[in-house]
Amino acid sequence: MSRGHHFILGLLLWLGATGGWAHAQKLERGPYLQLPTDSSMVIRWRTDKPSKGLVRWGLSPESATNRVQHAGSLSEHVVQLTRLKPNTRYFYAIGTETNHWLTPAAPEFSFITPPRPGTVQPVRIWAVGDPGTASTNQSNVRNAFYQIHRQRPADLWLMLGDNAYSSGTDAQFQRAVFDVYGAILRQIPVWPTLGNHDAMHADSPTVSGPYYDIFTLPTLGQSGGLSSGTEAYYSFDFANVHFVCLDSEDTDRSRDGAMAAWLRADLANTTRDWVIAYFHHPPYTKGSHDSDRHSDSGGRMTEMRENFLPILESGGVDLVLTGHSHSYERSYLLNGHYGLSTNLQPSMILNAGSGRLDHEGSYGKNAGNAPHQGAVYICAGSSGQISGGKLNHPANWVSLNKLGSLLIDVDGLRADIRFIGDKGQLRDYFTIEKK
Amino acid sequence: MRPKPPSLNIATALAALGLLFRTAVPLLAHGPDHAFILVLTEELTRQPGNAELLLQRGERYRSHGDLVSARTDLEAALASNPSLQPARLRLALVARDQDKFDEALTLLDTTLAAESTNLLARATRADVRLRAGRPAEAIPDFDRVLADSSHPRPELYIARARAVLSADTNALPRALDGLNEGIARLGPVLSLQMLALDLEERSGKIDSALRRVDTLMAGMERKERWLMRRGDILRNADRGKEAKVEYRRALKALDALPERLRRTIASEELRKELGARLAGNTPNAGTSPNR
Numbered sequence: 001m002s003r004g005h006h007f008i009l010g011l012l013l014w015l016g017a018t019g020g021w022a023h024a025q026k027l028e029r030g031p032y033l034q035l036p037t038d039s040s041m042v043i044r045w046r047t048d049k050p051s052k053g054l055v056r057w058g059l060s061p062e063s064a065t066n067r068v069q070h071a072g073s074l075s076e077h078v079v080q081l082t083r084l085k086p087n088t089r090y091f092y093a094i095g096t097e098t099n100h101w102l103t104p105a106a107p108e109f110s111f112i113t114p115p116r117p118g119t120v121q122p123v124r125i126w127a128v129g130d131p132g133t134a135s136t137n138q139s140n141v142r143n144a145f146y147q148i149h150r151q152r153p154a155d156l157w158l159m160l161g162d163n164a165y166s167s168g169t170d171a172q173f174q175r176a177v178f179d180v181y182g183a184i185l186r187q188i189p190v191w192p193t194l195g196n197h198d199a200m201h202a203d204s205p206t207v208s209g210p211y212y213d214i215f216t217l218p219t220l221g222q223s224g225g226l227s228s229g230t231e232a233y234y235s236f237d238f239a240n241v242h243f244v245c246l247d248s249e250d251t252d253r254s255r256d257g258a259m260a261a262w263l264r265a266d267l268a269n270t271t272r273d274w275v276i277a278y279f280h281h282p283p284y285t286k287g288s289h290d291s292d293r294h295s296d297s298g299g300r301m302t303e304m305r306e307n308f309l310p311i312l313e314s315g316g317v318d319l320v321l322t323g324h325s326h327s328y329e330r331s332y333l334l335n336g337h338y339g340l341s342t343n344l345q346p347s348m349i350l351n352a353g354s355g356r357l358d359h360e361g362s363y364g365k366n367a368g369n370a371p372h373q374g375a376v377y378i379c380a381g382s383s384g385q386i387s388g389g390k391l392n393h394p395a396n397w398v399s400l401n402k403l404g405s406l407l408i409d410v411d412g413l414r415a416d417i418r419f420i421g422d423k424g425q426l427r428d429y430f431t432i433e434k435k
Numbered sequence: 436m437r438p439k440p441p442s443l444n445i446a447t448a449l450a451a452l453g454l455l456f457r458t459a460v461p462l463l464a465h466g467p468d469h470a471f472i473l474v475l476t477e478e479l480t481r482q483p484g485n486a487e488l489l490l491q492r493g494e495r496y497r498s499h500g501d502l503v504s505a506r507t508d509l510e511a512a513l514a515s516n517p518s519l520q521p522a523r524l525r526l527a528l529v530a531r532d533q534d535k536f537d538e539a540l541t542l543l544d545t546t547l548a549a550e551s552t553n554l555l556a557r558a559t560r561a562d563v564r565l566r567a568g569r570p571a572e573a574i575p576d577f578d579r580v581l582a583d584s585s586h587p588r589p590e591l592y593i594a595r596a597r598a599v600l601s602a603d604t605n606a607l608p609r610a611l612d613g614l615n616e617g618i619a620r621l622g623p624v625l626s627l628q629m630l631a632l633d634l635e636e637r638s639g640k641i642d643s644a645l646r647r648v649d650t651l652m653a654g655m656e657r658k659e660r661w662l663m664r665r666g667d668i669l670r671n672a673d674r675g676k677e678a679k680v681e682y683r684r685a686l687k688a689l690d691a692l693p694e695r696l697r698r699t700i701a702s703e704e705l706r707k708e709l710g711a712r713l714a715g716n717t718p719n720a721g722t723s724p725n726r
Binding site: 166196199200203204206207208212219220221226227228229230232251252257258259261262265266268269270271273295296297298299366367368369370371372 | 471494498499500501532554555558584585586587588589590593617621622623624625626627629630654655656657660692693695696697698699700701702
């Protein structure tokens with residue numbers, strides 16, 4: 001047989017084994033999970049060639065035989081699984097209409113749907129701030145979390161902005177998000193907020209650019225909360241926790257703006273036990289940014305502090321998570337500090353202790369999201385790099401120039417918050433208890 | 436709206452990248468933006484007057500709020516290449532943020548003359564015209580941006596409604612129509628609904644306002660403040676008897692809350708407010724259901 005015949009035979013054997021030309025399709029991104037509700041989940045992925053994306057799913061790898069397919073031939077695949085049961089693990093595989101499967105239905109390709117809103121059960125949240133350096137630092141912080149995650153997986157994770165350096169291009173998102181967090185993205189839904197570096201190629205007013213193209217976020221309160229009408233800011237519920245994502249970068253930050261009006265109503269409406277807010281620009285930082293300098297970051301830190309903290313505190317917020325400064329800075333239990341650091345009054349520090357159960361004790365609050373009971377503010381922008389700074393803002397109980405990420409465990413009326421270093425070190429911890 | 440940074444040409448980008456690798460470790464200690472600005476600065480010493488580099492650095496300065504440095508770079512970029520529209524647009528944004536509205540408008544007019552479909556430039560011009568106290572001129576720009584945007588945000592509809600009202604205080608129905616257009620397109624967005632509710636009440640469309648409250652309330656977990664708002668609308672329309680029915684409903688909704696939500700300062704204050712309204716001790720005024 002000639003070499004030409006060998007080639008043709010080989011090609012035919014390959015086609016036979018793989019099922020057709022469609023098998024040449026390659027998975028370029030994902031799968032990753034978005035927009036979870038107690039009865040649905042969005043699965044997204046990208047292929048090098050267009051096709052009709054197909055998902056098969058079920059309660060076990062063997063029974064993953066339900067099928068759903070999106071319309072049209074696309075490279076960016078977005079498929080929503082519906083009529084799911086709450087708090088239930090589903091296994092899924094993604095592929096093409098020609099039954100070419102790009103992933104197996106296996107434990108690493110599975111997710112658990114959220115519980116019904118309001119359900120009281122343990123909730124674990126992972127949060128990374130300014131992670132997107134695609135560096136060893138970022139991988140180390142991730143690996144330290146993975147060690148903990150293996151023992152008790154997180155239920156959801158938050159990205160606090162600057163998710164892809166240096167300017168939020170699609171290629172940078174690939175390197176800093178999908179290449180780094182691929183294993184967790186396929187199992188746990190991620191909820192991002194826009195950072196200034198992501199915004200360099202994203203445009204909130206027209207909701208366009210890689211950040212908005214990549215993420216599928218709620219605009220109509222699909223996952224709980226009220227309709228914001230935009231992916232730039234939104235809210236959602238998970239169990240007994242209400243999450244609020246604000247856009248501190250590229251949306252009107254005035255008190256009478258649409259985001260402020262929506263936030264007031266959203267907070268007034270929640271009946272969840274806990275309220276966690278997150279956005280990119282920290283109200284209290286003396287790290288690589290200075291929240292006292294109005295010119296720093298175009299006044300965004302000042303505006304968020306002056307205009308949005310009063311709304312959040314009136315709405316009973318418990319935790320406010322931010323990034324931007326590449327450090328870890330964690331406040332006391334605070335209320336009413338809307339000015340410069342020099343204007344911090346003792347009366348604004350509701351609890352001057354560490355919040356640690358094994359030291360001065362936890363931070364206490366009344367149940368019911370009553371206004372102005374105190375909140376803890378955390379700047380956790382060191383999940384990809386550290387950049388120093390004076391680190392001496394008086395509102396903060398601790399300020400560290402250390403790499404790490406946040407782990408938040410909510411169980412009933414108690415929340416334990418830990419800052420985990422890049423080698424798994426416990427660098428800070430505190431507890432909030434409600435009665 | 437944020438303009439996309441212009442892309443560097445390949446040679447410049449490679450040169451900058453090479454330099455970044457040589458200098459990355461010490462520079463990254465101050466953050467990637469700072470590092471990139473230093474890289475661009477060093478590259479500009481080799482290529483003085485390179486318009487693309489000046490534009491890149493100017494935009495970095497602008498995004499960090501250093502408007503003076505941004506202006507210097509963007510003006511230099513335009514001097515070097517007057518047809519570089521992205522630099523003109525960014526300079527307009529700097530001028531806007533420095534409250535130099537006339538300058539911003541001149542720059543935006545030039546950009547739009549060259550690129551009439553540039554949505555960002557048009558939205559910026561609408562915004563600047565509104566800020567400059569020229570709402571009537573802003574309206575056509577808002578109309579065009581909303582018509583041409585595939586995903587318009589609620590803020591644009593609200594800004595247009597405010598422009599309409601600023602231009603003509605008798606234009607409540609037109610402003611309301613614009614908001615309803617947004618609701619029809621985006622869904623029952625809360626910020627649009629709340630402004631529409633205010634306008635309906637102000638224009639005496641009481642039944643429409645009540646229907647809107649009912650629609651809003653249907654999706655709410657907590658209804659007590661919306662019932663109070665319903666009562667206030669009726670009271671302000673001199674329908675006191677009906678208003679009291681709503682206040683009682685609000686009290687009932689408050690009582691039905693779980694104890695942890697009922698026994699809060701906010702709930703107690705609301706109970707007092709409702710009691711005062713039922714006793715007729717409060718003047719007529721618009722209220723918001725928000726805390």
